[in-house]
Amino acid sequence: MSPTIGVLALQGDVREHVAALEHEGARAVGVRRRSELDAVDALVVPGGESTTIDKLLRAFDLFQPVQQRLRDGMPAYGSCAGMILLADRILGGIEGQRTLGGVDITVRRNAFGRQVDSFETDLAIEGVEGSAEEPVHAVFIRAPWVEEVGPAATVVGRVEEGPAAGRIVAVRQGPVLVTSFHPEVTGDTRVHRLFVQIVRESR
Template identity: 65%
Template sequence: MNIGVLALQGDVREHLSALAECDALARPVRRPEELDAVDALVIPGGESTTMSNLAITFGLLEPIRKRIAGGMPVYGSCAGMIMLATTVLDGRPDQESFAGIDMTVRRNAFGRQVDSFEADVAIDDIPGDDFHAVFIRAPWVEEVGAEVSVLGHVTSGPAAGRIVAVRQGNLLATAFHPELTGDLRVHRYFVEIVRQSSAR
């Protein structure tokens, strides 16, 4: 089971490390031929406009869209959530996404870098205490389609109730950065999605 991490921009190393701790073979993906060699993909946090432009430059936009349409499991955190959305609010007019999850996401919804914060998030399907989540210029989900399961909301503070974790089939997205906390439950959950997909 090979899981790629889209290595165009963002916190690639942290995701590679978290996946390795989950006993997954993780490798960076920068080229279409590297995408062909993996069973699943993680889209890291970073800057979604830059990531979108680099995906086009490196010839990865359409190959990733095709793999998603073909059922490849993908997990996106923060900017990765934006890249997986079908509709992006407050993005640049020319910004492209992989359009995998039927949801409307608002970029930088919680504010600028100085407004970054930590909060507890209750996540369905993941046992244990609420997840202590790190939000950095994070998006939130404003609307989801009928096939999307809402897995997580912020549980307290001014952002209470905001949707910050979703799943649609083999596609998973969070507005926060689990790779920065040392809590591997989200990554383990995704690895299990990949295992089940591979078994099918």
């Protein structure tokens, strides 16, 4: 039976994540309410503006329920702003900004610069099928990077060349995966395939 994976539908590339998940055999649904959250096996937190998503999570009374599901072991995937929201610690946030937590990392918000500093590169991501030979094309849009990784988390991807060479941009901790980049905009669904596999294994 296909897993049901929710996509937090408050802001960001919701339709693109839904399409990629469905392409990889999951049933994907938008999540805006507690009842919708309760009905899913896992959750994708898409890109967007992390401070806005934080405020909307609270406005929709979803912050605590999502945080509790994560603490109870719900698989989750966060891209860009989603990485910030799933990090335990944040640098460069605004006053009062909170994260859901779930991954033992410190992220720096907007680390790669403003919108004009957005860039693309090819990456090998541990666990992503064939990415050593056929890299994942990664799109970074006002993206964070990971400044520090705690012992509970594992680095699965780094920028390999250019000014940002060596920067950590993909991390996994148990059933939670986070990336600085937006795989949902490229048509390459292998990162979503990995997440669907994580969800299947955790059921």
